[in-house]
Amino acid sequence: MSQSVSKLQQAFESGNFVVTGEIGPPKGINVEPCLRGAEKYLKDTVTAVNVTDGQTAVMRIGSMAVSKMLLDRGVEPIFQMTCRDRNRIALEMDLLSAASLGIRNVLALTGDHVAMGDHPEAKPVFDLDSVTLLQAMVLLEAGTDMGRDIKGNANKLDGAPKFFKGCCVTPCADELEPQIIKLEKKVDAGAQFVQTQAVYDPAAFEQFMKRIEHLKVPVMVGIVVLKSAGMANYMNRSVPGVSVPDNIVKRISEASKEDRQKVSVEICGELIRKMKDFCRGAHLMTLGWDHCVPDIIQAAELT
Amino acid sequence: MIVAERKPFDEILEMLKPFKRVLVLGCGGCVTVCLTGGEKQAEELASQLRLASRRSNLGLEVDYESISRQCDEEFIENLQHDPNKYDAVLSIACGVGVQFMGERFPEVEFLPGLNTTFYGANTAPGLWEEYCHGCGDCVLALTGGICPIARCSKNLMNGPCGGTNNGKCEVSPDMDCSWHLIYERLKQTGKLNQMRKIQPPRDWRKDRGAGVRRMSIEQMIEQESEV
Numbered sequence: 001m002s003q004s005v006s007k008l009q010q011a012f013e014s015g016n017f018v019v020t021g022e023i024g025p026p027k028g029i030n031v032e033p034c035l036r037g038a039e040k041y042l043k044d045t046v047t048a049v050n051v052t053d054g055q056t057a058v059m060r061i062g063s064m065a066v067s068k069m070l071l072d073r074g075v076e077p078i079f080q081m082t083c084r085d086r087n088r089i090a091l092e093m094d095l096l097s098a099a100s101l102g103i104r105n106v107l108a109l110t111g112d113h114v115a116m117g118d119h120p121e122a123k124p125v126f127d128l129d130s131v132t133l134l135q136a137m138v139l140l141e142a143g144t145d146m147g148r149d150i151k152g153n154a155n156k157l158d159g160a161p162k163f164f165k166g167c168c169v170t171p172c173a174d175e176l177e178p179q180i181i182k183l184e185k186k187v188d189a190g191a192q193f194v195q196t197q198a199v200y201d202p203a204a205f206e207q208f209m210k211r212i213e214h215l216k217v218p219v220m221v222g223i224v225v226l227k228s229a230g231m232a233n234y235m236n237r238s239v240p241g242v243s244v245p246d247n248i249v250k251r252i253s254e255a256s257k258e259d260r261q262k263v264s265v266e267i268c269g270e271l272i273r274k275m276k277d278f279c280r281g282a283h284l285m286t287l288g289w290d291h292c293v294p295d296i297i298q299a300a301e302l303t
Numbered sequence: 304m305i306v307a308e309r310k311p312f313d314e315i316l317e318m319l320k321p322f323k324r325v326l327v328l329g330c331g332g333c334v335t336v337c338l339t340g341g342e343k344q345a346e347e348l349a350s351q352l353r354l355a356s357r358r359s360n361l362g363l364e365v366d367y368e369s370i371s372r373q374c375d376e377e378f379i380e381n382l383q384h385d386p387n388k389y390d391a392v393l394s395i396a397c398g399v400g401v402q403f404m405g406e407r408f409p410e411v412e413f414l415p416g417l418n419t420t421f422y423g424a425n426t427a428p429g430l431w432e433e434y435c436h437g438c439g440d441c442v443l444a445l446t447g448g449i450c451p452i453a454r455c456s457k458n459l460m461n462g463p464c465g466g467t468n469n470g471k472c473e474v475s476p477d478m479d480c481s482w483h484l485i486y487e488r489l490k491q492t493g494k495l496n497q498m499r500k501i502q503p504p505r506d507w508r509k510d511r512g513a514g515v516r517r518m519s520i521e522q523m524i525e526q527e528s529e530v
Binding site for chain 2: 084088177
């Protein structure tokens, strides 16, 4: 049995239901509020915290720096890495850099297209994709890189990193089979855990989990906190593969402003309770509502 | 074919301001087929320019003509107007034609009247769509005859990203998700296993990664040197 390289990996190996959180680094260097939030609400409640990598292609402080700052405060990070902004040389360099800073959990993502973000004129890279980025990590772990020396042999690293490698999937995509085929490739390529896109339909999630039974990787169901009915409608309209059912939209829209947070915590708790038997963990995406994480965990009856 | 679209008229006019005698030169190749750079468009553009010149007192003298192809030496002799007698030639060929002609007439300024956009085909009346990226390493045998390099916004080789949305791309609801098309096609033809194989990272050297590309046919070079 391989030695766990992170608390997250250890948690899966111990068989526990694992909870992770997520923070989005700020636009600018004022990192203190987001770090303090993570320290206060996430440190003692979740196993690890994802740090997004310019999510929705909006330029922000980098995921590696914020991951390292979390580490320094005793919060285990999951370094998200997209293929949008870096070619394979930069990705490999950042993987080595992250490893040298003590970052172990890496989530490999394709990344939203630059057209979605605030620098739509930028040149999109996509030299690698989420599958080949995972392969790159495996190569680095084996002490080589993606390049070749003059004789055509793999380059040797002076010191190889170790990662706990993750990937993402959309369980409620309108067309599921291509998503599953891609997930199979990610697992083949080396993915050791899966965090899903937001799920609001437990029955569909159960079906999805049955279809990927053959994949022996722990899957964490993605839970996105709904902050308002407007946000739910936006997700239905604009986020591929996510659909918030009418009854949930109704509950949020009928809640008074003071109650809204409580209702949305209840909804998250219910969703986790309904899905926790089909999966190995829940990934909580609270979009700034870090303070709700302890209540969600309680509402999900995970304590 | 190469698809190109007309530059905005004001941009063209601005380019021509320093010049007096101008030849608008059409091309009988791809840009004639996509209705932006042929003889008819050369004639129209020339008269538009004359009109604008008269209106704003720019003093432009504009002639026009079109040759079969601007990217081939052999058609140059068919030119009825001598480019050397003009201050500038506004070529409405693709970027290849503008440069190739410019090299043959180094005394004259050759200016582009079009923006060369992509390799594509006419898919509906008045609509041209991108099919090929000229990546130098064709993958169509692996992907059901649908190119993810040209037709996936992220040129992905291992299947759709999470942005695929009811058969469309996250970039725009007008854009097909090529991986949706590839999946449908491979399923239909019983070749879905092709999608299950991990495709290695691409060798971008064939696609500009190693600089400017050229093609040579050795046999022809040898024959030529024997003559």
